[in-house]
Amino acid sequence: xxxxxxxxxxxxxxxxxxxxxCGSAIAMAHILSIVSQPxxxxxxxxxxxxxxxxxxxxxxxxxxxxxxxxxxxxxxxFIAGATVGEGISIMSERKWLADDELTIVWAxxxxxxxxxxxxxxxxxxxxxxxxxxxxxxxxxGNTGAQESGATPEGARxxxxxxxxxxxxxxxxxxxxxxxIPYFASLALSVPTLNDFYAKVxxxxxxxxxRCLHVxxxxxxxxxxxTSSAPELAALAVDTRVFPLVExxxxxxxxxxxxxxxxxxxxxxxxxxxxxxxxxxxxxxxxQERVDRRWSYLLRLEENSRES
Amino acid sequence: xxxxxxxxxxxxxxxxxxAHGFALAELDxxxxxxxxxxxxxxxxxxxxxxxxxxxxxxxxxxxELASMALGIGVATxxxxxxxxxxxxxxxxxxxxxxxxxxxxxxxxxxxTNRSLGAPWSIHPDQTDSLLLRDFFMPQIYCASVQExxxxxxxxxxxxxxxxxxxxxxxxxxxxxxxxxxxxxxVPTSEQVREFLPPRHGRKDSVLPGEDGSAAxxxxxxxxxxxxxxxxxxxxxxxxxxxxxxxxxxxDWQRVSGRCYGxxxxxxxxxxxxxxxxISAGAVTGTVEEAxxxxxxxxxxxxxxxxxxxAEELRAAIGNVSKVVVIDRSILPNGNGVIADELRLSGGAxxxxxxxxxxxxxxxxxxDLSERGFIDMLDAVRKEIGPLKKTYWLGGRG
Numbered sequence: 001x002x003x004x005x006x007x008x009x010x011x012x013x014x015x016x017x018x019x020x021x022c023g024s025a026i027a028m029a030h031i032l033s034i035v036s037q038p039x040x041x042x043x044x045x046x047x048x049x050x051x052x053x054x055x056x057x058x059x060x061x062x063x064x065x066x067x068x069x070x071x072x073x074x075x076x077x078f079i080a081g082a083t084v085g086e087g088i089s090i091m092s093e094r095k096w097l098a099d100d101e102l103t104i105v106w107a108x109x110x111x112x113x114x115x116x117x118x119x120x121x122x123x124x125x126x127x128x129x130x131x132x133x134x135x136x137x138x139x140x141g142n143t144g145a146q147e148s149g150a151t152p153e154g155a156r157x158x159x160x161x162x163x164x165x166x167x168x169x170x171x172x173x174x175x176x177x178x179x180i181p182y183f184a185s186l187a188l189s190v191p192t193l194n195d196f197y198a199k200v201x202x203x204x205x206x207x208x209x210r211c212l213h214v215x216x217x218x219x220x221x222x223x224x225x226t227s228s229a230p231e232l233a234a235l236a237v238d239t240r241v242f243p244l245v246e247x248x249x250x251x252x253x254x255x256x257x258x259x260x261x262x263x264x265x266x267x268x269x270x271x272x273x274x275x276x277x278x279x280x281x282x283x284x285x286x287q288e289r290v291d292r293r294w295s296y297l298l299r300l301e302e303n304s305r306e307s
Numbered sequence: 308x309x310x311x312x313x314x315x316x317x318x319x320x321x322x323x324x325x326a327h328g329f330a331l332a333e334l335d336x337x338x339x340x341x342x343x344x345x346x347x348x349x350x351x352x353x354x355x356x357x358x359x360x361x362x363x364x365x366x367x368x369x370x371e372l373a374s375m376a377l378g379i380g381v382a383t384x385x386x387x388x389x390x391x392x393x394x395x396x397x398x399x400x401x402x403x404x405x406x407x408x409x410x411x412x413x414x415x416x417x418x419t420n421r422s423l424g425a426p427w428s429i430h431p432d433q434t435d436s437l438l439l440r441d442f443f444m445p446q447i448y449c450a451s452v453q454e455x456x457x458x459x460x461x462x463x464x465x466x467x468x469x470x471x472x473x474x475x476x477x478x479x480x481x482x483x484x485x486x487x488x489x490x491x492x493v494p495t496s497e498q499v500r501e502f503l504p505p506r507h508g509r510k511d512s513v514l515p516g517e518d519g520s521a522a523x524x525x526x527x528x529x530x531x532x533x534x535x536x537x538x539x540x541x542x543x544x545x546x547x548x549x550x551x552x553x554x555x556x557x558d559w560q561r562v563s564g565r566c567y568g569x570x571x572x573x574x575x576x577x578x579x580x581x582x583x584x585i586s587a588g589a590v591t592g593t594v595e596e597a598x599x600x601x602x603x604x605x606x607x608x609x610x611x612x613x614x615x616x617a618e619e620l621r622a623a624i625g626n627v628s629k630v631v632v633i634d635r636s637i638l639p640n641g642n643g644v645i646a647d648e649l650r651l652s653g654g655a656x657x658x659x660x661x662x663x664x665x666x667x668x669x670x671x672x673x674d675l676s677e678r679g680f681i682d683m684l685d686a687v688r689k690e691i692g693p694l695k696k697t698y699w700l701g702g703r704g
Binding site for chain 1: 335364370372375377378380381386406522527530533
């Protein structure tokens with residue numbers, strides 16, 4: 001699949017209030033477009049609502065009752081997205097529309113990894129019929145880029161001026177422990193289009209708690225160029241900093257990058273990693289963490305195949 | 308699976324009576340999370356759902372915060388939702404409960420009153436629910452097990468009226484009502500359906516139906532004029548609740564045969580009263596035991612704290628010279644909450660021309676007895692003053 005093969009249905013209206021070059025904005029446009037097309041099973045679903053816990057989208061997706069996404073939006077407090085989505089989806093079930101109506105929760109990494117983790121856990125273990133998108137820009141974006149559980153170790157944020165001192169939370173491990181029917185991590189870039197489109201369609205086609213972990217390039221938070229979102233997303237995958245994983249039917253599948261690259265190819269475009277780029281030792285440690293994580297995922301993939 | 312909710316006379320605890328209220332209200336969803344002393348409501352709902360007595364979707368939640376989040380989702384999608392909690396659980400709901408009130412989402416919470424810590428206590432007082440006195444949320448206080456059932460049904464009727472469209476909190480005292488068994492008349496489903504019609508959501512607070520209406524952006528940011536209009540409409544919603552309550556009381560009497568007067572409070576005794584004693588919750592029963600047969604004391608049990616029925620109380624206390632208020636709560640200004648409310652609406656220390664005498668107590672398991680109330684009244688008649696003071700019942704001076 002090449003960019004010219006895609007026509008994105010018009011969901012995201014030009015009045016949206018997201019930043020220039022926002023990776024989340026293009027991911028939203030593509031995902032709403034994909035889930036509204038006929039799905040692999042042949043079924044077409046109707047978006048019942050997109051639930052938006054506090055995030056850039058709370059102020060960027062509409063104004064005065066108007067939705068700039070063309071779908072119903074339900075704004076909620078930061079902590080509550082997953083369970084509000086569950087409540088909406090239960091009402092679809094009670095009307096025998098569980099197969100026809102799609103409830104999407106679009107939550108940031110702060111909302112998912114940190115403040116809303118408890119409620120996310122509850123909705124996931126109850127297998128709520130929700131498509132839960134973690135819009136992961138690795139920072140509290142809406143408040144101006146503070147450290148979140150998803151921030152990579154060593155990255156500088158407004159509240160970690162010397163670089164993050166603790167590890168990045170393993171959201172894959174957390175979600176896997178909830179035995180949800182579908183989990184995938186995905187990034188929107190030219191070389192990963194097939195992977196991205198297939199995973200979104202597959203997730204939308206199923207029932208139960210499906211989690212899409214989307215890497216969202218955030219130019220103000222990452223201190224990178226506003227035109228760099230697709231390239232940085234591709235580099236995050238090629239350097240294995242953001243591994244593309246799919247977990248379904250107890251099997252874990254890793255999408256291998258076409259050409260592996262050293263981490264500095266991803267880091268050097270972002271000033272949040274400046275101190276790492278200036279220190280050979282910190283750079284080596286970062287590379288080692290990425291390598292360890294990759295081989296851990298390879299072992300998980302191998303083991304899941306055997307079982 | 309016995310498949311049917313029994314009606315007629317039966318002996319129930321306050322918690323089980325409240326669960327019968329929820330069952331009769333034919334909820335779409337009940338979110339359960341245990342906390343002493345409300346747990347039995349949740350257990351009973353789980354049992355009703357599992358036996359197929361009700362068609363409600365029952366969910367075990369992971370906290371009271373999650374219970375409220377689920378309620379926001381269900382109510383936003385047009386469903387009828389209920390949950391039960393106490394004390395710390397109600398406090399944990401704070402953020403989302405406030406959201407539900409200002410988002411005009413009807414739902415009902417049964418709060419089995421329990422002291423809000425610290426110190427740790429499972430004993431009842433009213434510090435948990437009265438902490439939410441500044442919420443746009445009707446608050447009902449039950450004085451009997453029968454009321455625990457009936458008020459859940461009233462709460463849905465009030466909550467879902469389109470001119471109100473707010474969450475409603477139904478309070479019953481921990482242990483004193485929740486774990487005390489009394490004879491209760493359980494209405495039939497047909498009677499309840501006559502009283503409580505299916506929910507029709509307000510257009511500005513629920514997701515649109517399948518009719519192809521334009522996409523909505525619920526609870527998004529608004530310009531200041533619309534934001535202010537929404538704030539003002541909350542005041543209007545509480546006023547609507549105030550005017551609706553007597554009608555609800557009347558309709559309930561027609562359906563159930565039970566008389567609740569104007570709905571706001573119950574009044575006993577005091578044909579020639581010079582003193583009115585006001586309290587809320589199960590303690591009202593003890594006060595009635597102490598004074599109920601006397602002509603010189605009027606006992607008023609406040610059923611609605613929000614909206615506060617200031618005008619109706621004026622009429623009810625008539626021309627007594629002293630008003631005695633028994634509060635099971637305490638404010639930073641030293642007042643009990645109900646006394647404070649009366650002082651606010653009637654001048655610093657007088658209400659309707661009568662002197663206000665404020666008593667607080669009942670914390671940490673303190674037993675408020677008939678003897679204590681009789682002593683209190685003697686003190687009020689003989690020696691008490693100054694009026695601005697708050698007197699602590701019993702205990703260390």
